[in-house]
Amino acid sequence: xxxxxxxxxxxxxxxxxxxxxxxxxxxxxxxxxxxxxxxxxxxxxxxxxxxxxxxxxxxxxxxxxxxxxxxxxxxxxxxxxxxxxxxxxxxxxxxxxxxxxxxxxxxxxxxxxxxxxxxxxxxxxxxxxxxxxxxxxxxxxxxxxxxxxxxxxxxxxxxxxxxxxxxxxxxxxxxxxxxxxxxxxxxxxxxxxxxxxxxxxxxxxxxxxxxxxxxxxxxxxxxxxxxxxxxxxxxxxxxxxxxxxxxxxxxxxxxxxxxxxxxxxxxxxxxxxxxxxxxxxxxxxxxxxxxxxxxx
Numbered sequence: 224x225x226x227x228x229x230x231x232x233x234x235x236x237x238x239x240x241x242x243x244x245x246x247x248x249x250x251x252x253x254x255x256x257x258x259x260x261x262x263x264x265x266x267x268x269x270x271x272x273x274x275x276x277x278x279x280x281x282x283x284x285x286x287x288x289x290x291x292x293x294x295x296x297x298x299x300x301x302x303x304x305x306x307x308x309x310x311x312x313x314x315x316x317x318x319x320x321x322x323x324x325x326x327x328x329x330x331x332x333x334x335x336x337x338x339x340x341x342x343x344x345x346x347x348x349x350x351x352x353x354x355x356x357x358x359x360x361x362x363x364x365x366x367x368x369x370x371x372x373x374x375x376x377x378x379x380x381x382x383x384x385x386x387x388x389x390x391x392x393x394x395x396x397x398x399x400x401x402x403x404x405x406x407x408x409x410x411x412x413x414x415x416x417x418x419x420x421x422x423x424x425x426x427x428x429x430x431x432x433x434x435x436x437x438x439x440x441x442x443x444x445x446x447x448x449x450x451x452x453x454x455x456x457x458x459x460x461x462x463x464x465x466x467x468x469x470x471x472x473x474x475x476x477x478x479x480x481x482x483x484x485x486x487x488x489x490x491x492x493x494x495x496x497x498x499x500x501x502x503x504x505x506x507x508x509x510x511x512x513x514x515x516x517x518x519x
Contacts, residue, residue, distance in 0.1 A: 225476055226476045226479040229484075231371065234370070236491075241514075243282070245517075246285055250284060254509055257311075257314040258315070259288040259289075259311075259316065259317050260277065260319075261301070262292070263296050263324055264324050266322070286314075297327070298327045298328055301319075301327050305332060309337040315501055316497075316501035318343055319333065333346060338360065342363070343363065343497075344362035364489060366500070368397060368429060371483065372448065379406050384425055385408075385409045385425035386429045387418070387429065387437075388429075388469075393452055394410060395410070397431065423444050429450045434455070435455035436471040436472075438475060440474030446479070447480060449479045449482040450488075454486070455469070502517065503518055
């Protein structure tokens with residue numbers, strides 16, 4: 224019995240549609256959500272991301288701002304841009320595209336963003352709020368994973384979840400979100416003893432370890448749901464790279480009940496959730512009810 228393929232691309236389109244509807248309703252009240260993206264330098268991958276984010280922000284009916292700085296920009300210049308956006312009432316979400324050039328301190332810049340406008344959910348205040356079960360801005364990728372899981376299962380209450388990977392961007396916030404939905408959560412990582420045995424207990428496996436095709440089908444409990452966050456480029460014989468996840472898709476799809484493909488699984492959800500977070504931040508800033516079905 225082959226696993227059900229979770230179509231992240233189609234679900235992300237649904238999320239963007241919901242965002243656009245609620246943005247239109249806000250604009251009718253004279254409120255337009257605004258997202259600002261700060262890009263420092265000429266990193267090609269970052270430029271592609273920023274273009275895509277800008278395009279989707281406009282398509283959702285939002286106000287989109289791009290602040291571009293040269294790769295030689297000083298930390299003070301980047302912080303000045305962030306401070307100006309913090310003070311701008313037309314901007315509800317601020318995203319600083321990472322990585323930053325080495326002369327600019329990443330932690331310092333992220334800490335300078337107003338936590339209420341931190342749509343990436345990386346500010347230490349939002350990390351603390353999420354960890355204590357309070358209203359926070361939630362990192363986009365884990366939020367996207369949670370939406371996919373809720374859509375598939377409805378309630379996650381009582382399910383056993385294993386998150387492979389302990390990064391601040393995915394692993395840790397993902398575990399907090401699953402706890403918030405009453406899962407029993409284990410965070411596993413490269414030092415976990417007998418990792419396959421730990422993974423085999425799980426009803427839900429979230430792989431976010433950054434190692435190509437590490438999770439094998441025989442690691443899974445039959446019927447488990449697999450959310451593969453990994454995006455790894457691996458060379459092929461033809462010399463072209465192919466994208467693979469952290470799970471060995473072919474063997475996992477034979478055992479799992481449902482699985483996200485790479486590409487086309489979690490990836491498209493990240494930008495959709497960025498738009499959802501901007502909408503949420505705008506509603507909170509204006510004392511309006513939070514958007515339905517788009518928050519943790």
